[in-house]
Amino acid sequence: MKKNNKPQKVRAISIEKILNAAQDEFILQGYKGATVQSIADSAGLPKANVLYYFKNKENIYHAVLEQTLNMWDEGIGDIEAHDGPKVAIEKFIRAKVAMSFNNPKASKIYAMEIIQGAQHLKDFARTYQRQWVREKAKIFKCWIDNGEMKQVDPVSLIFLIWSTTQHYADFDSQILTIMNRADYEDDDIEHVTNFLTDFILRGCGLKQ
Amino acid sequence: MKKNNKPQKVRAISIEKILNAAQDEFILQGYKGATVQSIADSAGLPKANVLYYFKNKENIYHAVLEQTLNMWDEGIGDIEAHDGPKVAIEKFIRAKVAMSFNNPKASKIYAMEIIQGAQHLKDFARTYQRQWVREKAKIFKCWIDNGEMKQVDPVSLIFLIWSTTQHYADFDSQILTIMNRADYEDDDIEHVTNFLTDFILRGCGLKQ
DNA sequence: GTCTATATGCTGATAGAC
DNA sequence: GTCTATCAGCATATAGAC
Numbered sequence: 001m002k003k004n005n006k007p008q009k010v011r012a013i014s015i016e017k018i019l020n021a022a023q024d025e026f027i028l029q030g031y032k033g034a035t036v037q038s039i040a041d042s043a044g045l046p047k048a049n050v051l052y053y054f055k056n057k058e059n060i061y062h063a064v065l066e067q068t069l070n071m072w073d074e075g076i077g078d079i080e081a082h083d084g085p086k087v088a089i090e091k092f093i094r095a096k097v098a099m100s101f102n103n104p105k106a107s108k109i110y111a112m113e114i115i116q117g118a119q120h121l122k123d124f125a126r127t128y129q130r131q132w133v134r135e136k137a138k139i140f141k142c143w144i145d146n147g148e149m150k151q152v153d154p155v156s157l158i159f160l161i162w163s164t165t166q167h168y169a170d171f172d173s174q175i176l177t178i179m180n181r182a183d184y185e186d187d188d189i190e191h192v193t194n195f196l197t198d199f200i201l202r203g204c205g206l207k208q
Numbered sequence: 209m210k211k212n213n214k215p216q217k218v219r220a221i222s223i224e225k226i227l228n229a230a231q232d233e234f235i236l237q238g239y240k241g242a243t244v245q246s247i248a249d250s251a252g253l254p255k256a257n258v259l260y261y262f263k264n265k266e267n268i269y270h271a272v273l274e275q276t277l278n279m280w281d282e283g284i285g286d287i288e289a290h291d292g293p294k295v296a297i298e299k300f301i302r303a304k305v306a307m308s309f310n311n312p313k314a315s316k317i318y319a320m321e322i323i324q325g326a327q328h329l330k331d332f333a334r335t336y337q338r339q340w341v342r343e344k345a346k347i348f349k350c351w352i353d354n355g356e357m358k359q360v361d362p363v364s365l366i367f368l369i370w371s372t373t374q375h376y377a378d379f380d381s382q383i384l385t386i387m388n389r390a391d392y393e394d395d396d397i398e399h400v401t402n403f404l405t406d407f408i409l410r411g412c413g414l415k416q
Numbered sequence: 417g418t419c420t421a422t423a424t425g426c427t428g429a430t431a432g433a434c
Numbered sequence: 435g436t437c438t439a440t441c442a443g444c445a446t447a448t449a450g451a452c
Contacts, residue, residue: 010435028324030238035427046437051429108323111378115316116236118381125385133386150410156403159383163375164368170319173326175367177333178341195364202358203407205416218417243445256419259447 017043071106075099079136085149096165097193107169150205225251279314283307287344293357304373305401315377358413
């Protein structure tokens, strides 16, 4: 049935199935709690096939993490000097909220890694993220010096935007339970984006 | 040596040692990854003693969670109508930041539970927290209707304060790495409290 | 209360038939 | 490439000596 049907395609499909299943299992059970068997079951493949594609559990986890970091990278949005503070911050918040609602699993994997000490992500933070934060902080400093926005600690501001936007992905179960809802709806992205944009721009002295 | 030295005291001390060790292990290794042996080693007790006091691993975890929820309850601070919005919000932020910096482990255990689907905390959220949020939202609504603060969605505001304050506990490894620091210092509590209080009060239209 | 020894079950990983 | 069978190792939990 499935034989000789574009051999590379089977491989690609299996790998994607495995990575999706692994993401779910690692979130729900943790690294140690997720078993190769449970990942295989969730992917609808025999355990041996999973180990055929990835050799061992650690490799699966690394692949999931790599996927996650790529999403972080793409979803981070950007803060560009020529936009001016108001437009730049709005763009940035919009990108982060969209990423939270569209890729909550990536956000959760990432959050658990950090909470558990960031063993696998220390290098990423030490090089890439530290550099990114410093660059963007410089842009904020320029805007502040030019009187384009209020005197607000840029690094704290970046952490505030990260935490408020990611919260909707990482803590979705708490938020939904408290609001007595089963799932997020399309409106929620807009509502959250508008609330955060308004509130944060006001905090930066960029609105009324 | 240790024998007949206030038998109840030995029990209390052992239990506290075990709970502290368990907290560390559950954070670093997850529920499944933390073994009774590793908890015992970290507590400086033989494995059998740990199981003598708690019977099984799940009971240890429940005890850690209970401790965590008690801290959440004590550390939540309060929002009281008679304080007026400015003082009430400032008190609330101060309490949450203090709790984050003083009990980062409790915050992390709590965060991991929520991220993993809040299996053990759904009831807590459904009853206690939902009620708490609704009560406090009502107080905010009064203030807004009386023109004491800007029209800001109260529930979103509570989530924003939770996320920004907890972030410093849960994501400490990322924050410290990015800022190229080894540990938080005493000044940091003050700095973060001041930044968040200023910023959030401004967001609520309660400052310049 | 403290600790050793052990039973039982599950997990990661491999070997090898198809 | 796919899948079955299997092994060696480890984890929980208990039994029972001290």
